Amino acid sequence: MKTILKALQGGLVVSCQAPANSPLHDAEVIAAIAAATLNRGAVGVRIDSPGHILAVRSRCSSPIIGLWKQVMPPSPVYITPQFHHAEAVAQAGADIIAVDATQRPRPGDETLSLLIHRIREQLGKPVMADVDTLDNARQAVAAGADCVGTTLFGYTEATENQTPPGFDLLRAMVAECPVPVICEGGIASPAQARQALDLGAYAVVVGTAITGIDSLVMSYLQAVKTSDT
Template sequence: MKLEQIKSKLIVSCQAPSDSPLHHEKIIAAIAQACIGRGAAGLRLDTPAHIREVRHCLGSIPIIGLWKRQFSGYDVYITPRFQEAMAIAQAGADIIAIDGTIRPRPHGENLKELVKRIKGELGKLVMADVDTLNNAIVAAEAGVDLVGTTLYGYTQETQHLSPPGFSLLTDIIEKLDIPVICEGGIQTPQQGKTALELGAYAIVVGAAITGIDLKVQAFQSVID
């Protein structure tokens, strides 16, 4: 896969809560097919099973893969270790998304070593999900190929902020020379357009398109 395939394009995050009936590889694959059929240029997928099924159904479509795993005592959960990175690479991901913050990781792994192993041993591009400019800089110095604003508003340091992180997006673009993906909190097509106009290499939209569980909960919370 070449990064040019997703430049200035829409990437759809096809995910569902683990306790949802939608969290099944066949259903995720159907959602992914619908997204690609309507013009999405790529997909962001969680777990090896979902990645493998979508790869089987959609062939060479660009896939950003991750594996969300929680470990007691650690806040990092997006592809926290090389073990998870290897599994999603083997499942067919083109780009491995990892937590790009400097927070501690399970089993003592560190960001720089994780990036080095993914690129060297797996031969995959690495996307760092970050929350701040400082973490974006650290991730770039560690050798990642692109960064995303994914964690803006979702870490202890940024919990007082609300995505989409347009200010973070512009700060990273100004400071770094690698592609910057705007991800997190994009709720409308206009916000997606704004992100691209600000210089985002591509946009990732998830819940606004595929978040059926969250949308129903939002409606129900008002009704109750």
């Protein structure tokens, strides 16, 4: 487990995902995007869903942080919410399993501690705990997470009024957490990626700013569209 995490140290991980209604939301397209980022020096990729992970694994040997987004109302937890999701992600070829590690109500009766334990012991995979607050980072570490990420800062009820990247949270997590802290969420420029590493991030994950074609096009169109008046 430590060897896999060591491969990410000090590097750039690219999140290669696309909206479900985008033409890019295709396993072979995602695999091509992932291969392109790795060819240019990214140390790993973050991939959603077993099908996409399997396609990326067939083309790449670099570390994959795998997850499976599953919406399961009324629970707000959707990043690899249950063990069978983690198992499918592992079987598809992920090296690290990312899970929602907030203390929000989870679907079913499986606790976060049990989920982390089962992933580590039954699947033999390290766990990346996606959190939103320092307290949740502390609890994730206590539950056995191998690394923690700022992934959910700005995306939960407790942090919805704050805008990522969460550099203050990152700084606090680096100071208090005895495991690698990964900065993810809202990194919009190379300068910000460098800043995250300078603040002590073990690695930095960038998604939309590199691979978010749909979102980026909409942002540009919003800026250049002609007024109706």
